[in-house]
Amino acid sequence: MTNTQSKSDMQTGYAAKRKLANIVVYIILSVMVVIWIFPIIWLILQSLRGEKGISTKYLIPHQITFDNYVTLFTDERFPFGQWFVNTLLVAIFSCIISTLFILMISYAFSRLRFKSRKTFLNFGLILGMFPGFMSMAATYNIMEVFGLKQSLVALVIVYSAGAGLGYQVAKGFFDTIPRSLDEAAKIDGATRNQIFWQIILPLSKPIIVYTALTTFIGPWADYIFVSYFMKDNSEKYTVAYGLYKMLENQTINDYFTVFCAGAVVIAIPITILFVVMQRFYVAGVTGGAVKG
Amino acid sequence: MDYLDYVQMTKGQRAVYRVTSFFKGIPGALVHFFQLVGFFIKKFFVWVGNGFKGYGSRFSKGDAGTKLSFLIMGVGNMAHKQIGKGLIFLAAEVGYIYFMCVFGMNYLSKLYSIGVQIDDAGTMVDGAIGSQRALYTKNLLGVESISNLDTLDNSNQVLLYAVLTLIVTVAFFALYIANTKSSFAAQELIAAGKKPISFVQEAKSFLDERFHVTLLTLPVLLLMVFTVLPIVFTIFMAFTNYDKEHQPPGSLYWWVGFDNFADVFYANPMKSETFGKILIWTLVWAVFATFTNYIFGIILALMINKKDIKLKAFWRTMFVITAAVPQFVTLLLMRLLLGDNTGLNAMWGTSYPFLSDALWARITVIVVNMWVGIPYTMLITSGLLMNIPEDLYESARIDGANAFQQFTKITFPYIFFVTTPYLITTFVGNINNFNVIYFLTSGGPSPSNYYQAGQTDLLVTWLYKLTVNSSDFNLAAVIGIIVFIICALGSLITFNMSKASKNEEEFS
């Protein structure tokens, strides 16, 4: 066995090993995708199921129908259409207000230096560590004082007022913008107000998108506040709580497939939004460590 | 190790060094933390002391206008030609006095044990927060109703309004001090022969030098009313007997001191045992939930980003889809998929107790949490992996490092270092992970020796159940405070440590 031969043997051996490794990875990935996608497929299949009941002994429904989707939007007991509109309204308004608040707060803490800055920062940090819904009973009473009891406005306020505490990510982003930009503008006679609107914000597209995305998605998934705030007022529910209600003991048999249809209806737009915007999301979480 | 040793290391070694020093730093950070707490306490008292000193000196050095502004706010500013500002201060004082007279004093006075409630036997119950005695009238049909419905006190209302009054008072006090300072500053400006700042100038400054005030006022105000006020209220609640038996307006509640804390820690065996078990499970859960997601997420990202793997975008999207579907949907779905008689069990004709046996349920929630969370970690670390310079691996390969060694020496340290803050937030987030537990198991299974809780309950889901199911508001408040303390301690310690590791950074 000559030297050259053994070298080529080694090469083919190496290539074969690599090929094997790749095949193993492909197999693992495929198995994982099946596991991950299976519940989603199950959800879609259930939403098309014609038979009533919680579940069936078979995977693929015997009767495939779109009736559940029709029921979803026509049922009187569970006015899903109304809930969808409610959620959309709350999501849009709380998205706008929270994004503005977060940008304002994080800009102030990141770029401006003032006397009580440290105190405020620590204060915000401390407040953020109380469990969010610990004080919801009290918040409910306060809403009552303002005459906002069981209203969608109350939800917008709760989501936006709390959002102010989520300034860290945006602050981290602002910190990475060179301060020399501000200095230059200041020399040109710009006020801090102008710097904020005309220089910093246009540079902050990723973080604006990230903040808007997370604050928009929030209301679609919140269960706790809605359940406590809206109590019996079913026409003011949002989708998350409304759909949850369908799964209560009394109704789950008749409405489980309708629930699945509702879940599909809200999952589609959010999934598309998320998939399209994912790079902003990543940029936001890693605080700019990744260049989108 | 000194600077020279450090700069001679390869990037990978540096990262390893940083990680190990991170863990070595934990005890030091703990010490540092307590020093810091002491420092803040000291600083606070110094601050208060200085405040008084400044207050006194302003009074003694002030002219007639400034002195008068110590009593009637805004007069000093008006005397020093700042009419607009002075009027605002004056309005604030008048407004505050009016507020206290018609509203604040009433509730503040009811706050401390002077309210009375008259019980069924007609005797007074001491110490209730608020006072009430329902008066019943009957109409001609014999239908009874409460005639003084609008004047009945409700402990909740009294407590809430009293807290509101306290917060308004603190704000007013700050304004009052600002008034004396502002008047004194104007006086000094005049004494120095300068023109005091005009109202218009002052207003303009809110767009420039004091732009932070403009930016922060509204968010902070909302935060005060809708977050701080309720939290203070809830903290007070932890010291009352607001439970199933004391629910206003029917029956008022009153102060009980630290009884609820005692119950949770030792006095009530059932509650304290439940608390202990839930606390341990919360921590176990947080550790497992955080690290399983983290490690497997990184591995998944590595596999997808492996050089020769094709269709990268496809694989990634497949996983991202599951992350994008709202959590409550996927979790409720999983609950049915894994139910005793539904989903998989129905299809397979089996009865695996996925969610109904304690051990099974605990493993199930961690596994399902992996299903929920791994795509997120994959998404985030995918981006990071591309940032690792290729030449690092190249040189490692030349040194004869195999794939596993490359991972442990280069990839993992790099990712770990960049994602430490993310890891901390995830850990705190998992301690407070309401969704996964509540939607999946609702805390169950619930054995007979748990108080209002089950074996997969976390402190936060227990808190929620205490509020919603059993109306133990006082106990829920205590749990809330404990969760806060746990999160605060954890975060402050890690915060300190990352500060320490930042210092390390400086010499690289």
Next chain:
Amino acid sequence: MVSKSKKIVALVLTAMMAATSLAGCATGSTTTSSTAPAASTAESTGSTETVSAVDVDSDEVMTQIKDAIAQEAQENGGKVSLKVWCSGDDLAFEKTLIEEFSTKYADSRYEFDIRAKGSIGEDSAGGKIIESPKDGADVFNFADDQLSSLVEAKAIAKVADLFNENVKKNNTADAVEVCSQNGIAYAFPKTSDNGYFLYYDKRIFKDESAVASFDDMIKTANDAGKSVYFNLGNGWYSTGVFFTAGCTVEYKDGKQTATYNTPEGLSAAKAMCHLAENIGKGFVGTAGSSGDNATVQQGFASGEFAAAVIGTWMGPAIKDAIGEENVGAAKLPTVLMDGEQKQLHSFGGYKIIGVNAFSKFPTTAQALAYFLSTKDSQVKRYETRGLIPTNSEALEDSKIKEDPALKAITAQREFAHPQGSSVGGKYWASNIAGFGGEIVTAKGKLTDAELEKKLNDLVTQFEG
């Protein structure tokens, strides 16, 4: 300091009382100053002038009710706004009754705005009313065991004598009894079927003797490849086993007692274990998260269940699943306990209607609650919803009398325990459900010592 403030408060209170009595006189009504609804019989001073109990539907009383409604409307801007809570399943039906009420009591002086909500069901209504009466419904349907805590919290209004006399006259004595506490009536009886019995598939069990004991049933079902369902993992059902063993379960003056930590309690627990040993072999008892209604419907629909312990509310669903002609109903079977077959006991509860003590329209609310509980309403409720009446005449109706479910309830009645006086306070809040759940999960394989410890824990929970 404190005593001074107390004096001031006392003075203010006296002044307020005086003022209200004056105001009361001015509007022509009489005033009593009883301190709480629960208090006293001393208010008779006030009730002497009220309308003496006569038929509510008489013209004279009708006019007076309308006058009272008009006055309430006038005090609240000319409109009578009421909120009603009922079970979501009943919502559509209850709305038709409310419609009838609005027509019957229509008057030019006011307009009705009565909204029915199905989002707070009978199982949770009481708790929600106590939690915040102001947000609660004016008229609410609830299960009778919540009455005691409602009365303790002073959140439920007393029933006016005028209505109560009619209620007492027309309903069964038991039903009237559960609507009152300490001799004072607080609610209107609605249905008498808030208990459970046995529904079975006649194709599997040929006659009543086939469903006499759990052991035989499980064997028959298993041979047919099916199962018998009894939800041990739900305290409402498992308490029945404790009753069977002779445990005392009592709720009185806000105190819960239950002698589960005794030899009898252990016998009950062992009987439950005996049943649970058959899990997977002809017996199903859930411990997990899915509720029993859903499980029963699913079980019959998929052909998995041959019999189930459940109540009338599932009757329509079971009929849908296996066909009306195949549905049998019987009293509960016997369980093997201490070596002998013992008749299984149960809860026999009622669903009743209450009026919020803080309602702004107390008269209208009571009139509506009364209307919802009359014979006509109850018969219609039976026809539409299959719920068994409490009205004595309605129960004599031939169609209702022949109802298999009613027969089963009647047969079980002698072994049924009233819910309101048995359990309350912390009973449901304890982990009574979890106790059965543990037995189910362990498939009955628990030692006596383990059971005893669990029973002790349980007792500490609702007594402590």
